[in-house]
């Protein structure tokens with residue numbers, strides 16, 4: 001560990017990718033403040049300390065964006081660029097799989113995740129000395145460096161699907177003094193080249209289906225820590241912490257979070273039905289039927305209570321407020337929830353009744369929080385069961401059938 005520190009500080013003052021680092025800007029007080037903030041928020045000391053030891057800015061490109069779309073350019077504002085690198089924010093480094101530069105901002109497709117979320121995932125993994133870990137989604141390489149610092153680089157393998165992203169991560173890791181195993185390829189379809197026998201798999205992209213190949217390379221009694229959402233296309237997800245229990249992996253969710261989706265599991269290409277779609281049923285309800293979908297945690301709870309849908313917002317021509325559209329992933333059914341209490345439905349599935357029944361059941365159960373819910377995945381088939389309080393009390397299974 002000490003050797004790595006010396007190597008990194010030394011390299012900081014040297015030419016990096018053709019540029020010379022400015023020694024007058026010292027990142028270390030910023031890194032220490034970030035680590036202290038993380039610890040104050042409850043992150044265990046040995047995890048928080050990693051954020052002091054591994055300089056995040058070495059993993060960031062000269063231009064990145066915060067979630068609100070603010071652009072940080074190292075050349076134009078070196079202080080702002082460095083300060084923000086050590087803030088607890090996700091920093092987008094790629095849009096639209098690398099098609100940025102077209103003038104329009106699209107969908108973020110690679111980033112350095114927010115430090116508090118990385119810390120939360122590292123803590124949830126309960127990494128012990130001697131553990132071998134596989135990370136899916138190398139991105140900037142920063143998390144792989146944190147893992148290498150914690151476990152030793154020989155125990156870390158990371159895989160990235162985007163070739164250009166992987167090349168940049170390789171350079172950044174080398175500059176920072178870390179050499180974990182780096183693979184370029186689809187982390188959903190791991191081959192034996194990723195090395196069998198990982199005690200932990202940490203994914204930094206969201207999945208709805210736990211890939212069978214993850215379960216194949218996971219060691220007995222291993223653990224998978226991954227952002228998970230019930231259906232592709234949902235904007236918010238949960239942190240799933242799944243332990244090997246023999247024929248299945250199982251565990252409770254550790255809160256809500258939002259990560260970009262694994263490439264192979266992105267939202268359905270089907271556009272939601274718009275204004276003018278053939279309406280099968282209209283209902284007028286008291287109050288604003290959209291409110292559960294506007295509340296991040298509540299909409300995640302809804303996704304646990306009722307399977308197979310995704311949603312978004314859209315403006316009706318001439319309207320001042322957007323409506324919420326909900327589309328079934330099981331069939332062509334849809335739902336529009338309007339600010340004035342109108343609920344419109346199309347197709348054969350009566351989703352509004354399903355949401356009403358799901359919420360009633362949740363209230364009958366004492367309105368449990370996200371931590372009371374969990375997921376089990378069949379090792380052989382990948383079939384999923386969402387449960388409340390214990391795997392013996394399932395809410396629904398992969399086939400979408402409520403139990």
Ligand SMILES: C[S@@+](CC[C@H](N)C(=O)[O-])C[C@H]1O[C@@H](n2cnc3c(N)ncnc32)[C@H](O)[C@@H]1O
Nearest residue numbers: 110112137138139140143160161187204262263
């Ligand atoms: C949130 S970023 C990763 C953050 C990263 N761990 C870091 O520390 O900077 C998610 C990454 O997952 C990658 N990704 C998406 N689908 C993938 C897949 N199927 N296999 C491997 N990487 C994938 C994306 O290209 C993106 O770089």
